[in-house]
Amino acid sequence: xxxxxxxxxxxxxxxxxxxxxxxxxxxxxxxxxxxxxxxxxxxxxxxxxxxxxxxxxxxxxxxxxxxxxxxxxxxxxxxxxxxxxxxxxxxxxxxxxxxxxxxxxxxxxxxxxxxxxxxxxxxxxxxxxxxxxxxxxxxxxxxxxxxxxxxxxxxxxxxxxxxxxxxxxxxxxxxxxxxxxxxxxxxxxxxxxxxxxxxxxxxxxxxxxxxxxxxxxxxxxxxxxxxxxxxxxxxxxxxxxxxxxxxxxxxxxxxxxxxxxxxxxxxxxxxxxxxxxxxxxxxxxxxxxxxxxxxxxxxxxxxxxxxxxxxxxxxxxxxxxxxxxxxxxxxxxxxxxxxxxxxxxxxxxxxxxxxxxxxxxxxxxxxxxxxxxxxxxxxxxxx
Amino acid sequence: xxxxxxxxxxxxxxxxxxxxxxxxxxxxxxxxxxxxxxxxxxxxxxxxxxxxxxxxxxxxxxxxxxxxxxxxxxxxxxxxxxxxxxxxxxxxxxxxxxxxxxxxxxxxxxxxxxxxxxxxxxxxxxxxxxxxxxxxxxxxxxxxxxxxxxxxxxxxxxxxxxxxxxxxxxxxxxxxxxxxxxxxxxxxxxxxxxxxxxxxxxxxxxxxxxxxxxxxxxxxxxxxxxxxxxxxxxxxxxxxxxxxxxxxxxxxxxxxxxxxxxxxxxxxxxxxxxxxxxxxxxxxxxxxxxxxxxxxxxxxxxxxxxxxxxxxxxxxxxxxxxxxxxxxxxxxxxxxxxxxxxxxxxxxxxxxxxxxxxxxxxxxxxxxxxxxxxxxxxxxxxx
Numbered sequence: 120x121x122x123x124x125x126x127x128x129x130x131x132x133x134x135x136x137x138x139x140x141x142x143x144x145x146x147x148x149x150x151x152x153x154x155x156x157x158x159x160x161x162x163x164x165x166x167x168x169x170x171x172x173x174x175x176x177x178x179x180x181x182x183x184x185x186x187x188x189x190x191x192x193x194x195x196x197x198x199x200x201x202x203x204x205x206x207x208x209x210x211x212x213x214x215x216x217x218x219x220x221x222x223x224x225x226x227x228x229x230x231x232x233x234x235x236x237x238x239x240x241x242x243x244x245x246x247x248x249x250x251x252x253x254x255x256x257x258x259x260x261x262x263x264x265x266x267x268x269x270x271x272x273x274x275x276x277x278x279x280x281x282x283x284x285x286x287x288x289x290x291x292x293x294x295x296x297x298x299x300x301x302x303x304x305x306x307x308x309x310x311x312x313x314x315x316x317x318x319x320x321x322x323x324x325x326x327x328x329x330x331x332x333x334x335x336x337x338x339x340x341x342x343x344x345x346x347x348x349x350x351x352x353x354x355x356x357x358x359x360x361x362x363x364x365x366x367x368x369x370x371x372x373x374x375x376x377x378x379x380x381x382x383x384x385x386x387x388x389x390x391x392x393x394x395x396x397x398x399x400x401x402x403x404x405x406x407x408x409x410x411x412x413x414x415x416x417x418x419x420x421x422x423x424x425x426x427x428x429x430x431x432x433x434x435x436x437x438x439x440x441x442x443x444x445x446x447x448x449x450x451x452x453x454x455x456x457x458x459x460x461x462x463x464x465x466x467x468x469x470x471x472x473x474x475x476x477x478x479x480x481x482x483x484x485x486x487x488x489x490x491x492x493x494x495x496x497x498x499x500x501x502x
Numbered sequence: 503x504x505x506x507x508x509x510x511x512x513x514x515x516x517x518x519x520x521x522x523x524x525x526x527x528x529x530x531x532x533x534x535x536x537x538x539x540x541x542x543x544x545x546x547x548x549x550x551x552x553x554x555x556x557x558x559x560x561x562x563x564x565x566x567x568x569x570x571x572x573x574x575x576x577x578x579x580x581x582x583x584x585x586x587x588x589x590x591x592x593x594x595x596x597x598x599x600x601x602x603x604x605x606x607x608x609x610x611x612x613x614x615x616x617x618x619x620x621x622x623x624x625x626x627x628x629x630x631x632x633x634x635x636x637x638x639x640x641x642x643x644x645x646x647x648x649x650x651x652x653x654x655x656x657x658x659x660x661x662x663x664x665x666x667x668x669x670x671x672x673x674x675x676x677x678x679x680x681x682x683x684x685x686x687x688x689x690x691x692x693x694x695x696x697x698x699x700x701x702x703x704x705x706x707x708x709x710x711x712x713x714x715x716x717x718x719x720x721x722x723x724x725x726x727x728x729x730x731x732x733x734x735x736x737x738x739x740x741x742x743x744x745x746x747x748x749x750x751x752x753x754x755x756x757x758x759x760x761x762x763x764x765x766x767x768x769x770x771x772x773x774x775x776x777x778x779x780x781x782x783x784x785x786x787x788x789x790x791x792x793x794x795x796x797x798x799x800x801x802x803x804x805x806x807x808x809x810x811x812x813x814x815x816x817x818x819x820x821x822x823x824x825x826x827x828x829x830x831x832x833x834x835x836x837x838x839x840x841x842x843x844x845x846x847x848x849x850x851x852x853x854x855x856x857x858x859x860x861x862x863x864x865x866x867x868x869x870x871x872x873x874x875x876x877x878x879x880x881x882x883x884x885x
Contacts, residue, residue: 220503359574
């Protein structure tokens with residue numbers, strides 16, 4: 120595939136933006152990315168979003184956002200893969216530029232979730248699961264993840280408190296990210312004592328929803344003179360059954376395994392070469408499963424990396440260096456694009472207190488549903 | 503761009519499929535396309551759909567449908583551009599294969615609209631318009647089109663009955679298409695006397711919604727030995743403002759003009775070389791505007807082609823040869839894929855009574871919203 124570079128990035132704070140509409144939140148990230156890229160125009164717009172039809176009564180987010188930001192003629196489209204929508208839009212844009220039919224693209228992940236009551240949001244999120252065989256039976260999205268976490272703890276002998284390091288690291292890192300939703304350090308004690316959501320998942324295992332947008336401008340790498348140049352070393356996607364109960368092994372993220380394996384091959388690297396991993400910690404259990412399926416830990420041993428202190432910015436494999444879904448926040452269809460923006464910031468060396476020294480290769484992994492759609496991207500710094 | 507061929511096609515009847523779920527309707531078209539292509543597997547799945555989150559409580563239609571049809575590992579994604587979702591999914595798949603990252607793709611347009619009450623469907627369709635500045639003010643989607651039609655009639659001096667030939671032709675042609683929703687010939691008298699929906703649009707100006715799915719399998723052209731080989735000669739997309747009132751000229755489909763112009767250039771042809779045009783007659787007014795913007799009629803003279811008998815299968819520019827949106831039916835996110843399937847049938851010479859003799863070049867034009875997202879494709883027959 121044609122080599123592609125990330126020329127500009129932009130993001131809004133993840134928050135309850137009650138004073139801003141869907142178009143304003145998306146537009147803010149888009150304008151920042153265009154300005155950062157030094158471009159006034161692009162050939163195409165790709166929007167990642169999951170909930171605008173149900174929460175905002177708005178479809179056709181490509182034309183909708185293009186209209187707002189002044190792309191009145193250019194092609195645009197919305198790409199959706201539940202909570203994996205952001206990375207899915209990024210991958211569609213990559214293939215468009217790689218095909219040669221498009222020379223530059225703006226990719227925006229945007230979500231507006233706090234304009235409706237919590238119960239409406241919970242119902243809208245349930246559409247990421249199987250409507251007929253999961254949601255219709257009354258199990259919420261967090262409920263599905265709780266069943267997986269309970270089984271994992273039983274199967275591999277972990278206690279709930281063993282997952283604390285994932286959330287503590289995320290909250291620690293978010294302290295230094297002005298775009299993060301939560302700026303509050305947490306302790307192991309707070310992790311254990313938080314209110315229960317769906318046992319064994321409590322508030323500190325679960326990521327907060329929010330309004331937010333993150334965007335990038337991509338172009339063929341040969342057009343980029345700026346140093347360091349941030350290039351896409353690999354893009355891969357895979358799927359699994361939509362319902363967890365259909366899987367032979369509900370504790371193994373097949374789509375993470377397949378997409379990360381393909382990404383490593385494409386980039387010609389191994390997991391050891393990954394300097395940062397922005398993983399999809401929608402729930403702490405997903406952090407553990409993602410680490411295992413992507414080759415960073417043995418089966419059932421994902422939690423070990425947290426306990427051994429390897430996931431902090433000074434550790435062997437820093438994860439969630441800007442706060443992750445847990446503390447930066449999880450505006451679902453935007454999350455995958457926040458991950459791409461954050462790894463780009465790391466490779467550019469713009470992360471201050473949580474900068475990972477000498478980072479050259481960063482990985483993102485964006486998960487749709489309870490593991491049904493998973494996209495893995497590798498970004499690299501070229502000096 | 504790498505040359506791509508359509509190897510297999512499949513479709514369901516557009517109908518009220520109350521006995522079939524969303525996955526069954528989509529699966530049926532998918533299986534038919536795979537069988538027609540003689541393939542048991544593909545690298546990727548692209549799904550065009552607009553309403554599943556609001557009507558069926560189901561997101562992530564890529565993984566959802568992939569699961570049902572046995573693509574348990576392959577990447578998949580949903581692409582959405584309101585009623586232009588079908589062609590948008592097709593174009594995303596084309597670029598994926600053109601990029602070289604994917605060697606074969608299944609594209610399915612699917613919609614399930616009749617499981618909810620009519621008022622819920624009307625509300626869900628309003629999300630194709632601008633939620634803040636059109637829908638929120640109480641104007642329905644047909645209402646917006648009615649305003650456009652009224653203005654057009656005023657501006658260019660047409661009477662309502664002058665639009666009758668579009669609907670009569672569509673109904674005539676649908677008589678010979680077993681997949682069409684309506685099998686009922688209509689007369690000019692019936693056209694004029696039908697129940698009013700939103701003046702001046704009556705039931706005979708408006709396309710019926712429905713449940714349905716249409717699918718194709720695409721591969722690089724060099725892999726296809728079958729004769730005739732149906733190839734994609736051009737793919738182009740463009741946009742306009744999402745709200746009609748923001749346009750300098752609400753009677754001109756800028757995105758149809760831009761995307762058709764680009765498609766002609768890409769294929770190296772002129773409108774005169776087009777043998778069949780499957781246009782987006784969601785309302786009779788859109789048929790007229792589409793013909794004008796795509797270079798087949800002067801401004802304000804689109805209705806003339808119908809009156810002069812040029813749009814029938816024996817005419818100079820046959821349109822809606824399988825019934826169009828008006829009589830084949832308009833399962834919104836699937837419509838663009840029905841158009842691709844139908845032009846393929848024409849180029850293969852499989853259309854019986856409505857076969858266009860010697861058809862070598864066919865065009866499809868799929869419209870999202872009231873002209874905000876428009877995709878134009880040119881297919882050609884290679885003997």
